Amino acid sequence: MKTLRATIFLALMICFFQTNAANAQPKWNEEVPFATDENGGKRTLVNNLSGIGAVVRKSLERGKFEITEVLPKSGAEDAGIRPKDVILQINDKKTEGMTTEQVVHTLRGDPETKVEITIVRGSEAPRKFVVTRKPVMLNSSK
Numbered sequence: 001m002k003t004l005r006a007t008i009f010l011a012l013m014i015c016f017f018q019t020n021a022a023n024a025q026p027k028w029n030e031e032v033p034f035a036t037d038e039n040g041g042k043r044t045l046v047n048n049l050s051g052i053g054a055v056v057r058k059s060l061e062r063g064k065f066e067i068t069e070v071l072p073k074s075g076a077e078d079a080g081i082r083p084k085d086v087i088l089q090i091n092d093k094k095t096e097g098m099t100t101e102q103v104v105h106t107l108r109g110d111p112e113t114k115v116e117i118t119i120v121r122g123s124e125a126p127r128k129f130v131v132t133r134k135p136v137m138l139n140s141s142k
Contacts, residue, residue: 049136051108052076052115056087058100064088065095065103067119075132081119088126089118109133 053074059066065087070076087095090106098106107115113133120126 049108050111050133051104051136052079052081052117052131053134053136054081054107056100056103056107058103059086062086065098065100071137073134073137075134079129079131081117081129081131082121085119085121087117088120089116091116107133111135 053071054067054076055069055071056065057068058064067076067081067083067085067087069083070081087103089095090103093106095103107117109115111134115131115133117129117131118126119129
């Protein structure tokens with residue numbers, strides 16, 4: 001069920017960006033060969049998209065923004081961010097009351113720029129992470 005929701009979410013995000021950027025070339029979700037990982041698998045760069053390298057969604061149950069996936073070799077992974085971490089603040093701005101688009105926009109930015117994220121993990125006290133944005137890379141099964 002979790003995988004189905006993630007797949008539906010990704011499909012909706014792709015449709016959203018294709019619709020809103022219909023005249024922009026290239027589209028953000030076009031795969032461009034970029035690198036080969038250490039196992040010989042293809043990795044692709046998502047055009048013009050740099051960020052922390054994590055999938056974020058707003059939890060309907062808790063109303064908070066939650067990390068659902070951390071991409072390999074991303075700034076989020078390097079900083080120690082994990083799935084199920086809850087984002088409380090981004091650069092000292094509380095996420096409460098923000099839309100998903102506002103959170104995602106704030107987490108994105110130019111490569112090698114930093115963003116400070118305050119996260120709560122389970123019942124632990126909130127912690128600050130400084131994450132360096134990187135070009136978003138996806139594993140490709142092609």
